[in-house]
Amino acid sequence: MKNLRLNRVFSLILMIAFCMACSAGDDNLDQGMAPDKKQDEVEKEMTTITIKNMAFSPAKITVEKGETVVWVNEDVVPHDVTDFINQEWTSGTLSTGQTFKKVIEKELDYFCSIHPTMKGNIVLKK
Amino acid sequence: MKTFIMRTRWVIGAVALIALLVTDGQSQNDTPLRLNDAQIASAAVTANQVDVNYGKLALKKSKRAEVKKFAETMIRDHSGVIDQAMDLAKKLGVTPEDNPLTQQLTQGEEETTKKLEGLKRKKFDKAYIDNEVAYHEAVIAAVKDILIPQTQNEELKALLVQVAPVLEHHLKMAKETQANFK
Numbered sequence: 001m002k003n004l005r006l007n008r009v010f011s012l013i014l015m016i017a018f019c020m021a022c023s024a025g026d027d028n029l030d031q032g033m034a035p036d037k038k039q040d041e042v043e044k045e046m047t048t049i050t051i052k053n054m055a056f057s058p059a060k061i062t063v064e065k066g067e068t069v070v071w072v073n074e075d076v077v078p079h080d081v082t083d084f085i086n087q088e089w090t091s092g093t094l095s096t097g098q099t100f101k102k103v104i105e106k107e108l109d110y111f112c113s114i115h116p117t118m119k120g121n122i123v124l125k126k
Numbered sequence: 127m128k129t130f131i132m133r134t135r136w137v138i139g140a141v142a143l144i145a146l147l148v149t150d151g152q153s154q155n156d157t158p159l160r161l162n163d164a165q166i167a168s169a170a171v172t173a174n175q176v177d178v179n180y181g182k183l184a185l186k187k188s189k190r191a192e193v194k195k196f197a198e199t200m201i202r203d204h205s206g207v208i209d210q211a212m213d214l215a216k217k218l219g220v221t222p223e224d225n226p227l228t229q230q231l232t233q234g235e236e237e238t239t240k241k242l243e244g245l246k247r248k249k250f251d252k253a254y255i256d257n258e259v260a261y262h263e264a265v266i267a268a269v270k271d272i273l274i275p276q277t278q279n280e281e282l283k284a285l286l287v288q289v290a291p292v293l294e295h296h297l298k299m300a301k302e303t304q305a306n307f308k
Contacts, residue, residue: 054295076210077203095206115199117298
């Protein structure tokens with residue numbers, strides 16, 4: 001009886017460890033990924049904005065509603081991607097090489113709160 | 127009048143630094159300063175460290191929000207560049223080498239820190255920002271005119287090329303902050 005309980009506890013620990021391992025694979029700072037889409041579908045609809053030489057490039061893009069945008073910090077200093085109007089959302093600090101993803105549901109004006117003259121804009125296709 | 131004298135001092139200091147950057151600072155015939163990659167790596171790390179130290183002093187002495195925010199950005203950005211320069215030096219097997227430019231930067235830091243530490247809060251804020259404008263102007267000139275052209279290793283050169291717009295952005299931020307003191 002005692003062995004059976006121990007086996008159940010051990011099995012439970014193994015299951016929890018397995019679930020944690022499955023969910024820990026992506027170290028990107030993701031936000032708002034569409035949950036129902038397969039990975040290859042998501043990647044097809046992804047637009048990349050590079051952060052380099054103290055600028056977002058391209059600074060202005062047009063995307064479909066629901067499209068995912070990924071910002072990649074390729075600069076030598078940390079940056080962030082932050083809502084310009086009310087600072088409602090932010091990527092947090094992105095060190096060199098780090099990325100931030102966001103599903104775009106509406107037009108966005110954003111900036112780097114660390115270097116406020118760095119600005120970008122996303123508009124939706126009509 | 128005192129403000130004018132103080133500002134003039136920062137400008138003279140910056141001009142002296144630029145003068146040193148184009149000569150070896152010792153010879154009488156203004157021989158252009160020649161640096162190898164190990165010396166350039168040392169100068170780059172030191173120039174960034176000097177501004178990190180000024181930023182830490184500003185966080186300690188200033189109560190003005192915009193000055194503290196500027197100082198935090200300087201600390202964060204210049205620390206990031208130091209990390210990348212050190213990582214690259216390690217990867218390339220280069221040991222940063224002391225040289226006249228590094229020594230002058232360190233000496234300049236000691237003198238400026240002494241002046242800044244002696245100032246009361248309000249005067250400190252303005253003096254710190256004035257120094258940041260002058261210091262970044264001098265370092266931008268050094269990076270563009272001396273360090274990048276003399277760097278042999280392509281990866282080190284690429285890092286310095288990427289640092290230049292960061293310094294120019296800092297200069298713009300410093301000038302914007304400086305304008306608020308007038």
